[in-house]
Amino acid sequence: ESFPVKLIVTGDDFGYCPRRNQGIVDCFLAGAVSNVSLLVNGSAAADAAELARRYNIPIGLHANLSEGSPVCEVLKTNSSLLNQDGFFHGKMGFRTALSKGLLNMSEVKQELKAQVELFHELTGHLPPHMDGHQHVHVLPEVRHIFAEVLEEYGIKYTRVPIEPGLHKCDWIPPSLMEFYLGVEEDSFNTVDVVPSSGYRWPDIYIGLTTMGKNMSFMSKAPSPTEPTPQSRTITIELMVHPGYPSVPPVGGCGEGPDDFSQSWERLHELQTLTNPELQSHYKTRSIQLCSFKDL
Numbered sequence: 001e002s003f004p005v006k007l008i009v010t011g012d013d014f015g016y017c018p019r020r021n022q023g024i025v026d027c028f029l030a031g032a033v034s035n036v037s038l039l040v041n042g043s044a045a046a047d048a049a050e051l052a053r054r055y056n057i058p059i060g061l062h063a064n065l066s067e068g069s070p071v072c073e074v075l076k077t078n079s080s081l082l083n084q085d086g087f088f089h090g091k092m093g094f095r096t097a098l099s100k101g102l103l104n105m106s107e108v109k110q111e112l113k114a115q116v117e118l119f120h121e122l123t124g125h126l127p128p129h130m131d132g133h134q135h136v137h138v139l140p141e142v143r144h145i146f147a148e149v150l151e152e153y154g155i156k157y158t159r160v161p162i163e164p165g166l167h168k169c170d171w172i173p174p175s176l177m178e179f180y181l182g183v184e185e186d187s188f189n190t191v192d193v194v195p196s197s198g199y200r201w202p203d204i205y206i207g208l209t210t211m212g213k214n215m216s217f218m219s220k221a222p223s224p225t226e227p228t229p230q231s232r233t234i235t236i237e238l239m240v241h242p243g244y245p246s247v248p249p250v251g252g253c254g255e256g257p258d259d260f261s262q263s264w265e266r267l268h269e270l271q272t273l274t275n276p277e278l279q280s281h282y283k284t285r286s287i288q289l290c291s292f293k294d295l
Contacts, residue, residue, distance in 0.1 A: 015042030017251025023243030058291030060129035068253020072114035207239025212265030
């Protein structure tokens with residue numbers, strides 16, 4: 001039986017806190033998430049790896065250079081990746097430090113490799129896919145290092161966050177849209193600059209415009225507008241962030257949980273994704289949920 005669409009629904013930030021882990025597992029068991037991305041520096045990473053093993057959840061690496069603490073011992077004290085408080089520079093801080101030429105790329109590589117090694121230690125295998133927390137992996141310079149690490153470990157799949165129809169989404173506030181358009185530009189440059197050296201990504205990416213409160217049942221129906229006869233399967237990755245809201249001080253990657261993690265928006269995603277109507281929608285459209293290893 002051939003499916004015209006293979007949909008990978010990836011729950012990001014697995015390992016962030018026990019309540020996030022629980023929410024993602026609940027989604028997986030409900031058939032609403034088919035793949036997860038692990039933050040190895042998350043405060044509940046070991047618990048997440050254990051849950052993935054217990055429930056046989058396909059798991060990859062959510063490489064993190066922007067939130068919390070590094071996992072590489074050498075970089076925890078004195079490194080260009082840290083701010084004066086001793087944590088990563090943050091989502092925007094990382095981009096600023098990078099644009100000012102303040103980040104040492106050999107330290108970026110050291111940390112990425114340490115995260116792959118820790119992932120291996122926690123799960124017993126290398127990640128089949130690896131993407132970047134807050135999309136740091138498509139940034140200038142970082143994208144080359146990221147490609148080198150994928151190649152060195154033979155990691156086949158990554159994420160290129162170029163979202164169709166992004167420009168038409170008028171519900172996104174201007175400041176966030178500016179960030180998304182930056183991510184899109186960096187992604188286009190990644191595709192141009194880093195030719196695929198043995199690694200791949202799905203045909204279509206969705207997830208920026210459907211985050212948190214912007215997720216609705218309708219916006220979550222990735223399908224070609226006209227059912228055209230296809231000679232091959234289309235692959236889509238839908239990035240999602242479901243979970244139960246974090247309750248401080250538990251959670252985070254060393255600094256405690258951020259606002260988005262404590263908000264109701266995570267629960268909103270969980271409820272939308274597990275909506276039985278959505279499940280039957282997949283069936284009627286012959287959309288098969290799967291993980292990277294099923295591609």
